[in-house]
Every structure is written in C-alpha cells, then in structure tokens.
Amino acid sequence: MALNSSTQPSVLWALGLSLRGLTDFPGIGLANEAAAAALSRLMARAQKSGFQLSVASGHRDYGRQLAIFNAKMRGERPVYTDTGALVSKQSLTGHDWLHAILRYSALPGTSRHHWGTDFDIWDPSAVPADYALQLQPSEYSEDGPFAQLSSWLTTLINKDDAEGFYRPYTGELGGVAPEPWHLSHRPSAKSFQPLVDHAPLTQLWSGETKQLGQLSKVEALAGLQEVQGQYEAIMARYVRSYWV
Numbered sequence: 001m002a003l004n005s006s007t008q009p010s011v012l013w014a015l016g017l018s019l020r021g022l023t024d025f026p027g028i029g030l031a032n033e034a035a036a037a038a039l040s041r042l043m044a045r046a047q048k049s050g051f052q053l054s055v056a057s058g059h060r061d062y063g064r065q066l067a068i069f070n071a072k073m074r075g076e077r078p079v080y081t082d083t084g085a086l087v088s089k090q091s092l093t094g095h096d097w098l099h100a101i102l103r104y105s106a107l108p109g110t111s112r113h114h115w116g117t118d119f120d121i122w123d124p125s126a127v128p129a130d131y132a133l134q135l136q137p138s139e140y141s142e143d144g145p146f147a148q149l150s151s152w153l154t155t156l157i158n159k160d161d162a163e164g165f166y167r168p169y170t171g172e173l174g175g176v177a178p179e180p181w182h183l184s185h186r187p188s189a190k191s192f193q194p195l196v197d198h199a200p201l202t203q204l205w206s207g208e209t210k211q212l213g214q215l216s217k218v219e220a221l222a223g224l225q226e227v228q229g230q231y232e233a234i235m236a237r238y239v240r241s242y243w244v
C-alpha cells in the first residue's frame with residue numbers, strides 16, 4: 001500500500017527525512033516501489049534456485065543513521081578495524097577517527113538505505129533458526145553459510161541479469177568496507193543521487209531542518225566541524241565514488 005501517491009524522489013526522501021513515496025511491501029518493508037517490485041522478482045527466482053533470499057535491513061531513516069553515527073563519533077558505540085580489532089578513540093586524531101567510522105557507517109543523509117532502493121540480504125534457510133546474523137564478509141565468502149546465495153547473485157550481477165541489482169560496496173575502491181550483502185537497485189537508486197547535495201546536507205547536519213520544510217528538529221551531527229572541513233574529500237571517497 002502506497003503511503004503517498006507520489007513516488008518521485010524528493011530531497012527529504014533522498015536524505016531519509018520523509019517516508020513519502022515509500023511503499024510497504026510484505027517481507028521487504030518500506031521501499032521504493034520499483035526497487036521492491038524488482039526485489040520480489042529476484043526473490044522468486046532465488047526460491048526456484050533453492051534459496052530463501054530475505055531482507056535483513058532495508059529502508060533506514062535519517063534519525064536512525066544519525067543515532068548510529070553520533071554514538072560512534074562520541075565513542076559510545078564500538079568502532080572496529082578491518083580485522084575486527086576495537087579502535088580506541090584516544091589513540092587517533094579526529095581525522096583518523098572519522099575515517100575509521102566512515103569505513104563502516106554512512107554519514108547520515110548520505111546512506112543509500114535512506115532511498116528504499118538498497119537492501120542487506122541473507123538466506124535464513126541456510127542457517128539454524130536461532131542464528132544471529134552478523135553481516136560479516138566471512139558469512140558470505142567460501143566457507144560461510146551464505147556462500148551459495150552470494151555466488152548465485154554474483155553470476156546474475158555479472159551477466160546484468162539480477163533484475164537491475166548490483167553490489168555498490170565491493171571493497172575495490174578503498175572507501176567503504178566490502179559489503180557482499182548489500183544490493184542496490186541501480187535504475188531506482190540513480191535518481192536519488194543528484195539530490196544528495198551540499199546545501200541540504202549542511203543544513204541538516206547543523207540541526208537546521210526548517211529550511212528543508214521539516215518542522216521537527218533533529219540533533220546536530222557529532223563531529224560536524226571535522227566533517228565540514230573535509231566535506232569534498234569525504235563525499236568523493238565514501239559517497240560519490242559508489243554512484244552510478
């Protein structure tokens with residue numbers, strides 16, 4: 001059921017501030033309509049191939065991404081290195097601390113999960129019922145429980161036969177860590193990219209949502225000065241390089 005008749009991307013939608021345009025799909029959750037329809041087709045094909053392709057995490061709003069990011073910036077939530085070691089905030093410069101966080105967590109407003117076009121997927125039928133999903137690359141690699149689903153998807157993606165889905169985070173570009181579970185519906189995601197821009201982001205990060213047409217205030221971004229000082233470099237490395 002559509003929450004709103006308009007499914008055209010808006011700035012508020014692109015930044016995760018509005019649910020307008022999103023549709024609630026059973027088994028998928030709130031999503032962009034075309035992306036969810038494509039995912040339903042991919043799920044049906046997966047089932048025929050013996051997989052239970054399921055969504056672990058789909059749409060995420062600005063507030064949730066802000067809570068995650070701010071808690072990490074403040075050192076209230078653990079931050080890990082690529083090898084799984086805990087990073088100590090005290091041992092790093094502000095610059096390095098920010099980059100350690102950006103490797104695994106998107107800046108609020110720039111998360112592809114705001115759009116409803118991107119989904120973190122897994123296969124519950126490949127693991128025991130009490131399995132605690134971690135979304136770690138090892139779960140999707142050769143010896144992991146989702147290796148078969150992952151290689152089935154890789155084959156389709158390489159042939160451009162995955163209903164428009166691809167994996168933006170392959171780890172090849174050196175910014176965001178590899179996320180083999182993260183699928184993006186390219187044709188839908190494309191139209192949100194130009195809306196993720198400097199002016200609305202900086203208003204939002206400072207907590208100024210009025211100009212964006214949002215009456216409810218949001219908390220300011222933790223580490224705002226550090227982020228603003230490196231805005232262009234951060235956007236190029238962690239955001240725009242994954243756009244298509």
Ligand SMILES: [Zn+2]
Pocket residue numbers: 113118119120179181182
């Ligand atoms: Zn994801």
